[in-house]
Amino acid sequence: MQLLKDRICKDGILLPGGIVKVDSFLNHQLDPNLLVEIGHAFYHLFKNEHITKILTIEASGIAPAITTAIAFGVPVVFAKKQKSMNVGHEVYTSQVFSYTKNVTYDIVVSKEYLKKEDRVLIIDDFLATGHALRGLSNIVTECGAELIGVGIVIEKSFQNGGKELRKSGLRIESLAKISSITEEGIVFD
């Protein structure tokens, strides 16, 4: 998605450890026009797959997931990162390690909102080591629903999470794939 790649080059900030900070349009401030285009792009990629549910993880996954859900006309379920007093006892859980925050946390999805009849599209803002995606994928497996595919806004393919998950046969579509970060800047696949 050229619009997205151009935006990453223009406004992305490179930090040590291979971190690409896109807080100005995706992770802290959100550009609604770009997010609508992202939703359309995922719809175009998966429109024939009879998707019934979008699954994502709070907090940065919610914005691209909701614009994708608007395009599909199906609900989003966002996994919560910790048990709160308001989540029921009947939940699917998985553990996720956050590379950027250097902590392990539980993700939780209520069994009420994910059913084995569902055809699930996972949407997330980033794919790097793949920990979050593996956690979401485990929840779909535990539920018995069908995981149709994954839509990622920005994949850092040099961190290999996507490569390993694709080996298992999972369809992962990334709108911008960063293959390396050099002194000259970002290189896309």
Add this chain to the structure above:
Amino acid sequence: MQLLKDRICKDGILLPGGIVKVDSFLNHQLDPNLLVEIGHAFYHLFKNEHITKILTIEASGIAPAITTAIAFGVPVVFAKKQKSMNVGHEVYTSQVFSYTKNVTYDIVVSKEYLKKEDRVLIIDDFLATGHALRGLSNIVTECGAELIGVGIVIEKSFQNGGKELRKSGLRIESLAKISSITEEGIVFD
């Protein structure tokens, strides 16, 4: 907003402590069609106010904020609930007590994304005790931006947060205002 009130009556679950659980369409599973209508409703209420920025708080505020931002064509900034390694040092912060989670946490907004020239509309999913709204409002004040108003999806007016904040002259528009919860069900203002 009748569509929203009907949905709260149909799918809201009442829990002890005056908690109205709307996880099936607003706080865990998200109904994209309803959220688009919510965005339109806030646009209709504030369209003449030359809003330049939507401010909300992760995670449940993000969905209504992004559909409102799509209607206005302006960016969203969502306050983060804890400092992460990716947030810059130049931040506005405020403390917020969560009634549902019974914890106090810092909320953080990068100074890069909120400027004193901004005309800010705060959007949030719930208004009850008003702690989150006060925290967001403090951040706008600290920045020197103009807080034009507040759009709330569901206000629990029996918890008085909104009443006190309106006394200070703040314009707060709630799409559904719950005045009491009785044995017969939910009563709206």
